[in-house]
Amino acid sequence: MLKSIKGIFTNKDIVSLSQFDQQSVMKLFKEVMKIKKTSPKKLFKNLQGKIATLVFFEPSTRTFSSHASAFKRLGGQTIDHQNPMTTSSAVKGESIEDMTHMLEQYSDIIVMRHPTKGTLEKVAEAATIPVINAGDGVGEHPTQALLDMYTIFEKFKRLKGLKGLMAGDMLNGRTVHSLIKGLSMFPGNTIYLLSPKELRLSREEYKEYSGRGIRLVEIFSTKDIPSDCHFWYWTRVQKERFKDQKVYEKLKLSFILTKKLISEKAAKKTIFMHPLPRVGEIEVSVDDDPRSLYLTTQPKNGMYVRMALFKLILKS
Amino acid sequence: MLKSIKGIFTNKDIVSLSQFDQQSVMKLFKEVMKIKKTSPKKLFKNLQGKIATLVFFEPSTRTFSSHASAFKRLGGQTIDHQNPMTTSSAVKGESIEDMTHMLEQYSDIIVMRHPTKGTLEKVAEAATIPVINAGDGVGEHPTQALLDMYTIFEKFKRLKGLKGLMAGDMLNGRTVHSLIKGLSMFPGNTIYLLSPKELRLSREEYKEYSGRGIRLVEIFSTKDIPSDCHFWYWTRVQKERFKDQKVYEKLKLSFILTKKLISEKAAKKTIFMHPLPRVGEIEVSVDDDPRSLYLTTQPKNGMYVRMALFKLILKS
Amino acid sequence: MLKSIKGIFTNKDIVSLSQFDQQSVMKLFKEVMKIKKTSPKKLFKNLQGKIATLVFFEPSTRTFSSHASAFKRLGGQTIDHQNPMTTSSAVKGESIEDMTHMLEQYSDIIVMRHPTKGTLEKVAEAATIPVINAGDGVGEHPTQALLDMYTIFEKFKRLKGLKGLMAGDMLNGRTVHSLIKGLSMFPGNTIYLLSPKELRLSREEYKEYSGRGIRLVEIFSTKDIPSDCHFWYWTRVQKERFKDQKVYEKLKLSFILTKKLISEKAAKKTIFMHPLPRVGEIEVSVDDDPRSLYLTTQPKNGMYVRMALFKLILKS
Numbered sequence: 001m002l003k004s005i006k007g008i009f010t011n012k013d014i015v016s017l018s019q020f021d022q023q024s025v026m027k028l029f030k031e032v033m034k035i036k037k038t039s040p041k042k043l044f045k046n047l048q049g050k051i052a053t054l055v056f057f058e059p060s061t062r063t064f065s066s067h068a069s070a071f072k073r074l075g076g077q078t079i080d081h082q083n084p085m086t087t088s089s090a091v092k093g094e095s096i097e098d099m100t101h102m103l104e105q106y107s108d109i110i111v112m113r114h115p116t117k118g119t120l121e122k123v124a125e126a127a128t129i130p131v132i133n134a135g136d137g138v139g140e141h142p143t144q145a146l147l148d149m150y151t152i153f154e155k156f157k158r159l160k161g162l163k164g165l166m167a168g169d170m171l172n173g174r175t176v177h178s179l180i181k182g183l184s185m186f187p188g189n190t191i192y193l194l195s196p197k198e199l200r201l202s203r204e205e206y207k208e209y210s211g212r213g214i215r216l217v218e219i220f221s222t223k224d225i226p227s228d229c230h231f232w233y234w235t236r237v238q239k240e241r242f243k244d245q246k247v248y249e250k251l252k253l254s255f256i257l258t259k260k261l262i263s264e265k266a267a268k269k270t271i272f273m274h275p276l277p278r279v280g281e282i283e284v285s286v287d288d289d290p291r292s293l294y295l296t297t298q299p300k301n302g303m304y305v306r307m308a309l310f311k312l313i314l315k316s
Numbered sequence: 317m318l319k320s321i322k323g324i325f326t327n328k329d330i331v332s333l334s335q336f337d338q339q340s341v342m343k344l345f346k347e348v349m350k351i352k353k354t355s356p357k358k359l360f361k362n363l364q365g366k367i368a369t370l371v372f373f374e375p376s377t378r379t380f381s382s383h384a385s386a387f388k389r390l391g392g393q394t395i396d397h398q399n400p401m402t403t404s405s406a407v408k409g410e411s412i413e414d415m416t417h418m419l420e421q422y423s424d425i426i427v428m429r430h431p432t433k434g435t436l437e438k439v440a441e442a443a444t445i446p447v448i449n450a451g452d453g454v455g456e457h458p459t460q461a462l463l464d465m466y467t468i469f470e471k472f473k474r475l476k477g478l479k480g481l482m483a484g485d486m487l488n489g490r491t492v493h494s495l496i497k498g499l500s501m502f503p504g505n506t507i508y509l510l511s512p513k514e515l516r517l518s519r520e521e522y523k524e525y526s527g528r529g530i531r532l533v534e535i536f537s538t539k540d541i542p543s544d545c546h547f548w549y550w551t552r553v554q555k556e557r558f559k560d561q562k563v564y565e566k567l568k569l570s571f572i573l574t575k576k577l578i579s580e581k582a583a584k585k586t587i588f589m590h591p592l593p594r595v596g597e598i599e600v601s602v603d604d605d606p607r608s609l610y611l612t613t614q615p616k617n618g619m620y621v622r623m624a625l626f627k628l629i630l631k632s
Numbered sequence: 633m634l635k636s637i638k639g640i641f642t643n644k645d646i647v648s649l650s651q652f653d654q655q656s657v658m659k660l661f662k663e664v665m666k667i668k669k670t671s672p673k674k675l676f677k678n679l680q681g682k683i684a685t686l687v688f689f690e691p692s693t694r695t696f697s698s699h700a701s702a703f704k705r706l707g708g709q710t711i712d713h714q715n716p717m718t719t720s721s722a723v724k725g726e727s728i729e730d731m732t733h734m735l736e737q738y739s740d741i742i743v744m745r746h747p748t749k750g751t752l753e754k755v756a757e758a759a760t761i762p763v764i765n766a767g768d769g770v771g772e773h774p775t776q777a778l779l780d781m782y783t784i785f786e787k788f789k790r791l792k793g794l795k796g797l798m799a800g801d802m803l804n805g806r807t808v809h810s811l812i813k814g815l816s817m818f819p820g821n822t823i824y825l826l827s828p829k830e831l832r833l834s835r836e837e838y839k840e841y842s843g844r845g846i847r848l849v850e851i852f853s854t855k856d857i858p859s860d861c862h863f864w865y866w867t868r869v870q871k872e873r874f875k876d877q878k879v880y881e882k883l884k885l886s887f888i889l890t891k892k893l894i895s896e897k898a899a900k901k902t903i904f905m906h907p908l909p910r911v912g913e914i915e916v917s918v919d920d921d922p923r924s925l926y927l928t929t930q931p932k933n934g935m936y937v938r939m940a941l942f943k944l945i946l947k948s
Binding site for chain 1: 680681683685709711712713715724725726729730731733734735737738739
């Protein structure tokens, strides 16, 4: 069973966003703010002598780098397995539980990415040291949601009573689903979901999320974007989710974030976010807009959120 | 020529168990005990600024992690080459001697695993810095034998006058051969070797090992296991050693370590060991037995034995 | 636009040798000399808490290890991507500029090797943190030229008025071209270029380099090597540059550095260099000659030159 955080992070696993509540989110964000104000030299003293094992059964330069940097900036060291499917005992037929028992002998915390949903729960169950889920396929990627929430929080000083737009693939987008869940913990939020009809949220998920108290409004044209959003959260239509590549080609650039769209529909306060990588759905000319956070503040916050997690989990 | 240790580890290579004698084994184990009692913070001061190059021409998450963790816990850093066959000058046709000369410019010690027997001797011969053999094919893997011996020593406070059982593939099992050699250094030991007839020790090796003074008793049924063993050392039948996969399938699970077998044949004092990974030859239900050391104490000791080696070899 | 160094390295990119002039080369070499005299403990304090991202889109054990070791010996840590083509967002179609923006969030400096000429200029243009070119295909590899120049400088205390021999593939050899450019910054140098006719310098490059004031003399037989060279710089004929493997086989060992050739044509002062790896063009028996620097001093200087660059660029 996954333990709720309930404000106490020490030795906890971070596997699912469902372990969080308002209190634990706020405790985490307070720590992030503290870390952002601390000098590198002081930060470097936090985890000296500690070791994190990073096991990425699926490639991700971004998520790997962010966790590695976070741990190292706190003074710790990492043991890296960026492609363990080919370089490990996995090929010899070892179970994921036995592999977990091995890794925990050599480290203080495990960060794992795996293509199969539910794997991280198994790993956390088996492990006697804390485990962080860095994405398990169509399952969860809780620290991505937390960094997105922090980026919004940092700008507006709250996570309630917000109006947002999410665009792209609402059906398959893991980051979209997670951010909806995350914002559902706080009252009074409304999200506009912009996608082609083929990629709208599944009815089951629409019901489930709506039942959490968040207001979801599905739109299928940029004309229906309200002009007073706090944030726009754009996403990539992920090639790897489509069996029929023709369908992908047809849908991939249904909605593009352009300077023109911004001038028509964005507010002064609106921030522009994207989990990255992008493959054309945000025009490069938008990068220089001071409201664009996807290349700078947002990924940087990812590193800081992970630093805060590592510190809260491991600092005695 | 490989240098004997003779109690002095400074700047020595660790390539073969044959470099060791009782005195050097005991010096090493004394250092391991000392390290296990030292605080992480103190340990972290030992190798600050030192660099180990880890070159694994053959995949091994376990052995790689154990060495990496050992070196980092002592405050050192590593340069990692987990798949140099594809990412290195080896593809450009460079000799192993030239590669060694390259690596020694950039580090204080080399840890290498290689699929070909004898390679590590060549590397140690060429190198002007210490080299540790992390397994060279059907050749040697001396630190595995040392960690197995330490695990037995830690429990019984001696390495002589012991009775043990080894089960699995006696013909091809490198760890089995090494542990027999290691225990041969000490007087009065008896080992029961349990395997299917097809996988019994070769006659040459039977004679060679027996000539070292250790008593070897071959058995082919669990019925013949004596009930007063100090340790049971189970091993995997390694798929990769069989040309005919049908033979492998027939033999792979000839002998399984079960709760039932334990209740029939194990003593209170008997410890259960396995070099891992396992693929079915130990029932998962055995894991919780307090006498089972294969998932916890045994691999952890691997890290401590490697820490002790690094410290004795490099500490000035 | 690439910035000239002009003696000030702080936060500068190192992408091309053309950024250097006599003054900046000398400032760098002064720093190298200082570093070689400093104790490891003191060096280790320079970059504590700093992170370098090493991204090698093309394999190079040597260049990777040299940079990694340099950064770690100064107390920094690295985030390693040794094969990002397969383990990164590059496979998801991310642009090199976006990838750069990602990496700069997580590190203080980027070291990149890439198969395509000109990539590093793009990366440096996009990046807000310093970037070091560790080789971009047939483009540049400025730190290789600098370490070669330092090795000559260290021996002769000057970089002007020297006579050198370069042998091997003058047509495709990147290191040869770079070293010629490097030595062109200083007056009075003469280089003899020894190659088969098929691999002589292109007429365009011959003209370009000659125009810089260096004297280039093409020779096609060892008989024409002058007997008073300051250095011999041997190179590998690179298999990967040939479309027709028969031509490669015919030309690869046109000129071999042998003991016999040394006794006939080398002076007492002549030093023997090679960027490595070699595949037969230097006899192993030459290794023991005290004038042979290619296995020891030359690569070691590579590490020191990179330490000096990291220190000058990042030390505040």
